Amino acid sequence: MxxxxxxxxxxxxxxxxxxxxxxxxxxxxxxxxxxxxxxxxxxxxxxxxxxxxxxxxxxxxxxxxxxxxxxxxxxxxxxxxxxxxxxxxxxxxxxxxxQSIEYGINMSKLIDDVNRDLNEKGEVDDQSDI
The missing domain is CATH 3.30.300.20 (K homology (KH) domain)
Structure with missing residues (x-):
């Protein structure tokens, strides 16, 4: 087999x-x-x-x-x-x-933090081009 x-x-x-x-x-x-x-x-x-x-x-x-x-x-x-x-x-x-689920949650959290920081600085107006 x-x-x-x-x-x-x-x-x-x-x-x-x-x-x-x-x-x-x-x-x-x-x-x-x-x-x-x-x-x-x-x-x-x-x-x-x-x-x-x-x-x-x-x-x-x-x-x-x-x-x-x-x-x-x-x-x-x-x-x-x-x-x-x-x-x-x-x-x-x-x-x-x-630990792949935990790793995925951590990566998602990091991506959300980066997006939030970019939105606060005004560098990204909308996410339609992502």
């Missing part, structure tokens, strides 16, 4: 959906932030390993605690995943903190 095949894409989507459900409803660890979402999942073509990109709404301490809680619950999550998804192999999950 190739990395970008239709089958691999469907497996990635299914694993992402089930991981989201398990994290939302199945884990009772107080370290895990309730505003945790699974942004993307990459299952290896041999179905042995899986990278789960996690986004956590909160400060840096909350993100570290959530990642530690997910790593400690990895066996439980893998067991639940094996029961819900019928795959030949249940992938070993590696959780990776995804």
């Amino acid at each position: 190739r990395k970008n095949s239709i089958k691999n894409t469907r497996i990635n989507q299914e694993v992402q959906k089930e991981l989201s459900e398990i994290i939302r409803a199945g884990i009772k660890d107080p370290r895990i932030n309730p505003m945790t979402s699974v942004v993307a999942v990459e299952v290896a073509p041999d179905l042995k390993t899986c990278k789960a990109y996690i986004s956590v709404l909160g400060d840096e301490e909350s993100q570290k605690d959530t990642l530690a809680g997910l790593k400690s619950a990895e066996g439980y999550i893998r067991t639940k995943l094996a029961r819900t998804i019928n795959l030949r192999n249940t992938p070993e999950i590696r959780f990776v903190l995804d």
